[in-house]
Amino acid sequence: MTPQLATRYVFSLAIKVGAPIVAGDIGWGTRRVIPVLGGEVRGPDMRGTILASGADFQVIRPNGFTELEAKYAFQMDDGAIVYIENIGIRFGPKEALDRIARGESVDPSLIYFRSVPRFETGAEKYRWLMEHLFIGSGARHPDRVELDVHQVM
Template sequence: MTPPLATKYVFSLSIKVGAPIVAGDLGYGIRRVIPVLGGTVQGEGIKGTIHPGGADFQVIRPDGFTELEAKYTFELDDGAVVYIENIGVRFGPKEPLDCIARGEAVDPALIYFRSVPKFETGHPKYRWLMQNLFIGVGARHPDRVELAVHQIL
């Protein structure tokens, strides 16, 4: 018998983002690159700052389904630097998705936004981030992405 699946909230990321850079229609969707401008990391015993310089590489399919691939780093208050690669999807009804594409506010409850963040760090205190799986639950706002990270137990 396998153990039951459970999750535990670990921390939240508030990721400041810039204006989309649109590379155009690829034939199967529109490629956008969303610059990461900075932000914060906050959780029980975890606090830090997101470095500017990463990005979220997106393909928005014709039906609005969005493939997300974000890569950036954050630094915790004790000096640990963590790299994150976050692969995810975002989808919902056409009208709210159109609002997001125009940079407008949308009720996060209307949008399915989930991801699988993967972490890398050389800091021994946070090696557990590399030894577990996580799920992110996200919300897109005009100037930022909010992501609650949950550990799969």
């Protein structure tokens, strides 16, 4: 029998985002680029600052199903730099998705927003981030994305 899966909360990301840049209909959805403007990393053993260093590259399908691919970096309070590539999906009732698209607040419990973050760093202290799998549970707000990151044990 294989080992049982469990998760452990590691940290939260509060990611400040800019106005969407809309490239338009690409044939299977609408391409959007959401600039990452900054933010913070906070957790029991980790603190840091999200750098204005990337974006979330999205495709929104006609039914509102959204494919997410965010790439950016953060700096830990001890100076270490961590790159994150976060692949995910977001979906929910049409009226809730329409409100998000208009920049309005939506109860996060109405939206399925999950992701798989991957990390890269040269800092020995944080190499363990590269040696484990993680799952993110997110919420979209008008000015930010909040993501709780859990390590798969």
